[in-house]
């Protein structure tokens with residue numbers, strides 16, 4: 001099978017430029033990128049990319065696909081379709097499923113289910129059995145089964161000794177510790193950020209230190225064990241400061257931030273409505289500013305959505321009772337393009353790199369670049385098309401987003417994984 005993508009503005013990471021070029025894809029590989037490829041006779045399909053940019057397939061290293069155990073919220077199939085619609089070709093699933101991803105059997109069964117998925121589905125193994133914080137999983141076995149790192153995402157590892165033990169093991173396996181940073185003794189019972197909104201509505205707050213204290217502790221532990229330490233969904237200004245300081249000492253500490261923490265703060269929450277409830281919570285204005293600054297100066301390495309679908313019924317029970325989490329895969333790129341690139345906060349190449357090449361290289365994954373010889377994972381985006389976010393049109397089972405009705409531009413129009421089209425808005429082809 002030979003596919004040509006014709007006339008698009010192809011992103012070149014090395015120069016940061018968009019050059020009008022054609023791509024030739026043979027089976028799963030990009031075989032040629034050049035101006036005006038004359039191969040019309042031999043190709044099976046020609047895709048018209050006029051007025052579109054072509055970027056590497058987006059990569060989201062923090063998603064919750066809920067399978068096994070919570071299929072009412074999402075499945076690998078619906079989650080991966082949401083990812084494809086959002087322009088993603090690679091995702092990494094968190095292990096807070098039922099059962100937890102803490103055994104080789106569970107890894108294998110998810111791999112099996114993911115064979116037909118619309119994205120490449122990578123996964124993390126749990127740090128502790130059932131994410132209970134008590135006994136380490138068989139990390140060696142999980143690594144052999146192919147997990148890309150270890151995390152107890154959903155909960156923090158509460159004791160320093162357990163985290164240190166996990167880091168030692170992770171270091172020996174050359175895999176990262178990916179930490180959900182939350183000290184329960186400080187966070188317990190809170191449902192929003194301990195700030196303006198909590199006060200106004202008399203809601204129990206989660207203070208910044210609940211996150212930052214783990215970041216600080218773990219940076220010390222990573223320093224002594226030599227492990228690669230990665231901070232999930234960083235949200236507090238103090239955490240950004242700690243990561244910046246560790247990086248300046250040359251430590252292998254990395255961090256990700258979500259679109260919602262970059263675009264919203266607690267004062268933006270219109271009313272106590274669980275569509276705005278997630279963990280960590282939307283922080284204060286100064287935190288949001290620190291996150292943007294951290295993203296700009298490279299303290300924060302990349303963007304991950306923390307796509308966390310829940311059912312409408314679960315989210316309808318109010319701010320205190322509802323589960324934490326919002327969906328993100330189908331809105332991330334247009335939201336960030338509209339609110340960070342069109343406003344001059346990031347350049348378009350910076351945004352693309354933080355959603356492709358940087359997450360890949362941070363975790364040593366061979367994706368995130370458009371080049372001859374590379375896997376044909378790519379996304380075609382219409383930067384000009386403006387559309388309102390309509391959760392009813394999501395491929396995800398989750399409708400839980402605070403961005404409903406936001407008018408944004410920069411929508412993905414075609415996604416290709418391994419040389420196969422996994423999502424296309426219009427099937428706009430010249431041939432085939």
Ligand SMILES: NC(=O)N[C@@H](CC(=O)O)C(=O)O
Pocket residue numbers: 064096153154155180277278279280306308309323324325326
């Ligand atoms: N982020 C969330 O608010 N929720 C996540 C758990 C997590 O990422 O900590 C979930 O699994 O629902």
Ligand SMILES: [Zn+2]
Pocket residue numbers: 153154155180181232233279280
């Ligand atoms: Zn988390």
Ligand SMILES: [Zn+2]
Pocket residue numbers: 062063064094153154306308
């Ligand atoms: Zn998560």
